[in-house]
Amino acid sequence: MLKVLFTVLRIMVGAIGLVLIIDCVLLIAAGKINFGTLVPLGLGVVLVIHSVYWRSIYSYVTKPRWLKYGWYSLWGLLLIWLISFTLFIQSLQQKIKLSAQPLPPVAAIIVLGSGTVAGKPTATLAKRLDTAVTIIDAQPSAMIMTSGGIGYGRQRSEADIMASYLHTEHSVPFERILQEGTSTSTQENLSNSKIILAAQGVDLAEPIAIVTSDFHIIRAAAIARHQGYEQPVTVASPTPLSIRYNAWFREYFAFISGWLLGEY
Known part of the structure; x- marks a missing residue:
């Protein structure tokens, strides 16, 4: 036996x-x-x-x-x-x-970056933007923000590329989209976004939607709360099947790393 x-x-x-x-x-x-x-x-x-x-x-x-x-x-x-x-x-x-449950009214919609290739969003980032459009259409009064800096060797910020995608692919008016184009990590995404939110009169006590990939929502919510977002509402976009399980694996270690580094 x-x-x-x-x-x-x-x-x-x-x-x-x-x-x-x-x-x-x-x-x-x-x-x-x-x-x-x-x-x-x-x-x-x-x-x-x-x-x-x-x-x-x-x-x-x-x-x-x-x-x-x-x-x-x-x-x-x-x-x-x-x-x-x-x-x-x-x-x-x-x-x-x-996160798939109906979304409450939110004051702002922050879409977190996830990489670009040749001036276009990666498949993962495109999924985030496509998911965000559902909320944008349903809540026309919510402020929209794309968040992502300029990668190594790049000329345009990720936030700019994301805004262009929303405009060209989903007809979202440019004037509705604010850009946070200096961040290089989730922590910076949310920290830098706070400054823009405050300038627009959005209080962190209000519900704020954070659109990111499904594997990333636990860490994104934890970082947001640590930074003072009192009602972060994470919205999960599907990760492409080809990288889904590997992304889950990486996120496990990223979550531990974030905890060790005091991000939450």
């Missing part, structure tokens, strides 16, 4: 590792070389190696007692990490469902 259990575990470990490798290699081939692709790629390689050479590795590490305990400890840490990651994903999915 124990032998069968180890065989099943070995197959599962190998399958998970293979999926991670394929996913990350495809993303890296598309130019997405970052923490969220390199870490799971390394983890995938380790899992596949353990699956293929399970007996040899087990035989080697179980001879010295200290190495045996260390090996078991590493697998224990991996199990703890998997449990915490699962809980994070469950919480994220609950928040995504809540």
